[in-house]
Amino acid sequence: FIAAYQPATDHERALVQSIADTEWRLLRIPTLEAGIYALGRIEFAAEFASEQDPAVRAALVEAKTFLTYNRQLNNLSIQERRLRNQLVDDLTEIRDLQEERVAGARRAHARRNRLRRNPAHRR
Template sequence: MTSRSELETTPSVISPAQLAANRANAQFSTGPKTETGKAKSSLNAVKTGLTGRTVLLPSDDAAEYERLLHAYEKELAPTGQLESDLVQSTAEMTWRLKRIPALEMAIFAKGHIEFASSFDQYDPSLRPGMIELQTFTTYEKQLRNLQLQEARLARRREKEMTELRKLQAERKRKEVEALDQAARRYLISKKNNTSFDAAANGFDFSVAEIERYLERCPPAWIERVLSTQSRNFTRGAA
């Protein structure tokens, strides 16, 4: 049986097939010896699998996780390390939330195996319900823990999405302001037949980007920029 210290660093396997393997391995360990003790010990990993640093459990599909992460990156289009970290964390929260129904099913599947012969004396039509009730009673703590973790993960994901949207809105606002300033200087340089170096003026935009921005600007705005520059030049000369 896996020790408590190991559970804190490596999430235990909780799929039905792997739970059976855990029970077999427990024969060679110093952990709990009874079926009830071994079952509860294996389910202790449920919380670790949801809240631990390791995102993937051994039973998880790594390729499916990568597809989920790439989909989030494509849709949310992060820029910079902070936005990228938030996007990855949000994808991780979604992955863990998707895991919860499977964990619940695994608990009840294990209960059907563990308590399969516990109600043989009753009518066959009553046994499935009695087994599920016994499973819920035995593993109520683990099932309620899953519900608690689901609520916490959902709140954390929403909080990080809100923070990401706020960061992106602020970044885009600053980008538009900078592009507006770059476009103004570009127009003035063209009117004065002087060279324009965006980088030398502290801008990260190419001339092509500036020209595309100007194509979307109303002609009246461009005229106003040029006329303002002309008036400033006239006042300076006077």
């Protein structure tokens, strides 16, 4: 992330760190969801063992897992939405700051060039 964004100030470095942390958290969410469903498959397998059709048995276990862990799954969904919003905000802010910094450097460079060409305009 540092190489991609090349932060030049402490604030830019903090934003880049926040972007990296948020990306990491977003990548964890599918693993956590899969873990909840894996746990449910173990926890509820015996409850539906008498079901002869494997597809129906699997669907029942998945449904039971969803109903049992609905709060946790919903919290992960809420967390994901908040993290995505934070990521968009951080990305927008870093881009704005960097565009502003680059534009300021260009203006300063152009001013120096004008002063070199025409020293009478120095103030």
